Amino acid sequence: MSVKRTILKSFKSYLTKYPILVLTGPRQSGKTTFLRDNLKNYRYVNLESPDIFEYATNDPKGFLTEYDDKVIIDEAQKVPALFSFLQGIVDTNQVMGQYILSGSQNFNLMENITQSLAGRVGLFRLFPYDFAELKSGKFWDKDLSKMMTTGFYPAIYNRDINPDKYYRDYLNTYVKRDITQLVNIQNHNAFNRFVRLCATRAGQLLNYSSLARDAGVSHSTAANWLSLLETSYVVYQIPPYYNNYSKRLTKSPKLYFYDTGLLCHLLNIRKGSLSPSHSFYGHIFENFIVSEKLKRIAHNDLNLDLYFWRDNHGNEVDLLHHDADKLHIYEIKSSKTISHNMFSGLSFFQQLAKEEVSKKVLIYGGLSNQNRSEYDVLSWSKLS
Numbered sequence: 001m002s003v004k005r006t007i008l009k010s011f012k013s014y015l016t017k018y019p020i021l022v023l024t025g026p027r028q029s030g031k032t033t034f035l036r037d038n039l040k041n042y043r044y045v046n047l048e049s050p051d052i053f054e055y056a057t058n059d060p061k062g063f064l065t066e067y068d069d070k071v072i073i074d075e076a077q078k079v080p081a082l083f084s085f086l087q088g089i090v091d092t093n094q095v096m097g098q099y100i101l102s103g104s105q106n107f108n109l110m111e112n113i114t115q116s117l118a119g120r121v122g123l124f125r126l127f128p129y130d131f132a133e134l135k136s137g138k139f140w141d142k143d144l145s146k147m148m149t150t151g152f153y154p155a156i157y158n159r160d161i162n163p164d165k166y167y168r169d170y171l172n173t174y175v176k177r178d179i180t181q182l183v184n185i186q187n188h189n190a191f192n193r194f195v196r197l198c199a200t201r202a203g204q205l206l207n208y209s210s211l212a213r214d215a216g217v218s219h220s221t222a223a224n225w226l227s228l229l230e231t232s233y234v235v236y237q238i239p240p241y242y243n244n245y246s247k248r249l250t251k252s253p254k255l256y257f258y259d260t261g262l263l264c265h266l267l268n269i270r271k272g273s274l275s276p277s278h279s280f281y282g283h284i285f286e287n288f289i290v291s292e293k294l295k296r297i298a299h300n301d302l303n304l305d306l307y308f309w310r311d312n313h314g315n316e317v318d319l320l321h322h323d324a325d326k327l328h329i330y331e332i333k334s335s336k337t338i339s340h341n342m343f344s345g346l347s348f349f350q351q352l353a354k355e356e357v358s359k360k361v362l363i364y365g366g367l368s369n370q371n372r373s374e375y376d377v378l379s380w381s382k383l384s
Contacts, residue, residue, distance in 0.1 A: 003129060003137035003154070005034050006299035011124055012038070015097035018122040019090035022076075023102040024109055025126040026233035026258060027174040030154045031102045034126060035072050042100065043067060046074040053078060060085050069098055076101035077109040083116035090120055104178070104233065127233075128152035128259055130295040131383055142381055144365060145274040148288050151261015152295075167265035171195075178232045183224070190217055194225050198235060198255065199266035203283035203290075205310075206237060206255045233258055238290065241307035241320055243353070250310040260288045276334065276365075285334035285380075289363050290319060292383055309349060317349045326358035336366040343375055 014021055023031050036044055045067060047053050056063040056079040064085050067073070076082065090098055101121075103109040113121055129152040134140045139157045141147055150156060150163045153170070175195075176188075185191050194215040201211065212222035229235045237253040257263040264270075267280060274281060290306070297304050309329075310316040319330040329349055333342050346360045361376045363383070370377035 003133050006130060006132055007124060007126055008038055010301035014122040017096060018120065019096055020099045020101060020117060020121045021124065022113060022121045023100065023124050023126055027104040028153050028155060028170065029126050029128050031126050032074055035100060035102060039072065042070045042072045044072045047078040048075045056082060064089060072100045074102050077103040077112060080112050083112040087116045125298040127295045127298060129154060130299055131292055142367065144380065146272045148260045148284055149264045149269055149271045149274050151259045153259065163261050163271045167262050175232060175234060179228050182228055190215060191225060196266050199263055201255050202257050202263050203286040204254060205250065205252045207252065238306050238308055241309045248312040254308055256287050256290055258291055260284055263287060282334045285365060286318060286332045289332045289380060293319065315348045316345050323358065327353060327356050328359040329357055330361045330363055332363050334365045338364060338377060346375065
């Protein structure tokens with residue numbers, strides 16, 4: 001059963017609006033398959049191919065003369081010289097949908113776009129499968145532990161690969177290679193320890209000093225390595241939400257992994273073995289839900305920014321975003337049963353924000369939705 005990628009509708013609609021579309025996202029998230037399956041009238045070239053890389057590097061003008069229209073250029077960030085030539089071509093031709101660039105190193109790709117192609121590109125991000133996509137491919141499972149530990153990378157489902165082996169190979173083949181290409185890391189043991197320590201902080205406030213100390217590296221090294229993991233689409237940060245509700249607010253961001261399968265692998269939790277009694281269960285569940293929200297925003301091309309809110313007394317809203325001039329706020333609880341105190345953070349925040357809050361949602365680990373008078377109670381399994 002093939003998986004219908006959510007992003008397709010928005011992506012195709014922008015082929016008539018921009019001369020260049022850019023598709024970025026983690027390695028192995030399905031970018032190449034998506035582009036080749038859905039844009040069969042485009043030629044495809046991959047700059048990871050040695051002969052293509054040599055051609056584009058040494059003769060970018062000749063390369064773009066040959067590949068002049070309806071072309072997908074994969075791993076485009078590998079040849080920065082192409083970007084200035086592309087600027088001249090699309091400015092002259094004024095043809096929409098002329099080129100599609102894809103890549104998995106976000107920093108390098110976006111740096112080149114900012115320098116040469118600002119205003120000429122439509123930007124999209126493709127992540128591993130979201131909930132709706134898994135359901136479209138008949139891969140959905142109501143076993144929460146299995147879902148969180150399996151993760152969402154397409155190859156696991158499409159080729160029936162054991163997740164434990166997949167994530168071990170993913171770390172060794174893709175993450176470490178990408179990081180090595182970006183910077184020369186001298187102490188690989190320290191870096192490996194750092195990545196695993198990041199996993200123990202998932203769904204929690206980010207403390208650089210504590211992370212650096214536990215990893216045995218300097219504060220600046222920890223910050224640099226975390227930036228590398230972000231640009232390689234391993235981790236991301238959610239910033240705190242600021243307003244005039246209180247002067248005593250948390251200023252640290254929260255750290256999350258894009259995929260809970262990889263997160264569980266780093267925590268030595270294997271497929272289906274994650275128990276609600278595990279000390280990290282609640283944090284993994286929160287990461288699971290926040291990442292699904294992030295994927296849905298990206299795949300549906302929604303203009304939403306995610307935040308959390310917390311004061312120094314421990315009052316907290318796990319997730320919030322604006323909808324026009326109103327706020328939607330979310331509490332995330334891994335428990336399969338609902339208790340009244342689960343709504344306390346939502347209620348406290350509403351008292352501060354008052355009329356700004358238009359939707360209050362509890363997302364929990366059970367399987368049934370509830371229609372309460374003041375809150376929406378939503379099962380994790382029905383987010384899509």
